[in-house]
Amino acid sequence: MRQSLDPSLWGRLLDGWRPDWSRTVAARRTAAAGLVVLAAVAAFRPDPGEDRVDVVVAARDLRPGHALDTADVRVESRAAAGVPDGAHVDPAAVVGATLAGPVRRGEVLTDVRVLGARSAEAAAGPNARLVPLRLEDPALVDLIRPGDVVDVLVAGADGAAPEVVASGAVVVLVSPAGDGFGATDERVVLVATPARDATRAAGAALQRAVTLTLH
Numbered sequence: 001m002r003q004s005l006d007p008s009l010w011g012r013l014l015d016g017w018r019p020d021w022s023r024t025v026a027a028r029r030t031a032a033a034g035l036v037v038l039a040a041v042a043a044f045r046p047d048p049g050e051d052r053v054d055v056v057v058a059a060r061d062l063r064p065g066h067a068l069d070t071a072d073v074r075v076e077s078r079a080a081a082g083v084p085d086g087a088h089v090d091p092a093a094v095v096g097a098t099l100a101g102p103v104r105r106g107e108v109l110t111d112v113r114v115l116g117a118r119s120a121e122a123a124a125g126p127n128a129r130l131v132p133l134r135l136e137d138p139a140l141v142d143l144i145r146p147g148d149v150v151d152v153l154v155a156g157a158d159g160a161a162p163e164v165v166a167s168g169a170v171v172v173l174v175s176p177a178g179d180g181f182g183a184t185d186e187r188v189v190l191v192a193t194p195a196r197d198a199t200r201a202a203g204a205a206l207q208r209a210v211t212l213t214l215h
Contacts, residue, residue, distance in 0.1 A: 051080040055108050056088040062103040064146055065175045068094050073109065086111035086118065100172050101146050115173065120192040123170040129198035130172060133189045136209035141187045146171050149215040150191065152201045154208040162211070165204045166197035 059074045066072070073091050087108050088094050097114040111118040120128040133152065135141055144150065152166035173190035189212070193201065204210075 052077045053080045053083055053087075054078075054089055055083055056091050056094055058103045058105055058107050058109060060105050062099055063176060064099050064101045065173050066099045068097050068099065068114070070095055076106075078108070084108055084110055098173070115190070119172060123172055123192035124168075124194060127195050128192045129195050131166070131169075131191050131193060131198045131201050131205075133191060133201070133205055133210050133212075134186050135189060136211050138187065140212060141174060141189060144171055144174060144189065144212065144214065146173060150212040151215070152191065152193075152197075152205075153211050153213060154201075154204040157208075163204070166191070166193045166201040168215070169193040169197065169201070 054075050055078050056073050057076050059072055062068075062072060070091065073094060075089075075091060087110050094109055094114055097116070100113060100115050100119045103109070103113060107113075112122040113119070115130065120130045131152075136155075148171040150169050150171060151164050152169055153162040153164050156162050169191040170193070171189060172192050173188075175188045175190075177187065191201075
């Protein structure tokens with residue numbers, strides 16, 4: 001039986017609703033692009049069930065020896081799983097404290113980032129102490145950096161050989177030029193050392209010239 005060349009009304013209606021090939025491909029591509037966008041949003045969207053905590057972070061790049069003020073810090077919400085141990089949660093706990101090392105903007109401020117008992121213990125072990133030293137040779141201050149291991153020597157009495165008063169001390173802070181502590185502009189080197197050596201070094205430094213040897 002010969003097929004009719006004149007399509008029925010029902011056939012014409014079906015043909016009118018059936019999308020052509022180009023429109024079908026475009027629709028599929030649009031749908032795929034939408035799914036990619038949704039996947040990207042889901043990937044970067046915080047997990048509503050994730051634990052978060054408020055922590056104190058540096059508001060800008062900060063140098064070692066800097067005394068923190070309110071403009072230097074801010075509070076941010078961070079995922080609890082990524083917060084380091086010892087992180088400060090209250091800005092009042094760090095304002096006025098001195099940084100033990102350089103800090104980048106956005107870095108979480110922890111207990112070992114500011115000078116204190118924890119920073120000394122982190123550098124030189126349990127019961128360590130921090131000892132400020134003013135060196136006899138100011139040029140030596142420019143040669144040492146936080147983290148250097150040094151021996152602390154004082155001039156011998158009555159022309160005797162120099163005496164080692166602390167061995168294996170760790171440099172925690174070198175005060176920047178022009179930011180001397182106290183009333184003078186002398187630069188200070190802060191070292192961490194066990195309690196017994198710290199007492200000897202601090203006492204000797206009050207009476208005799210101090211220098212360092214680097215390991």
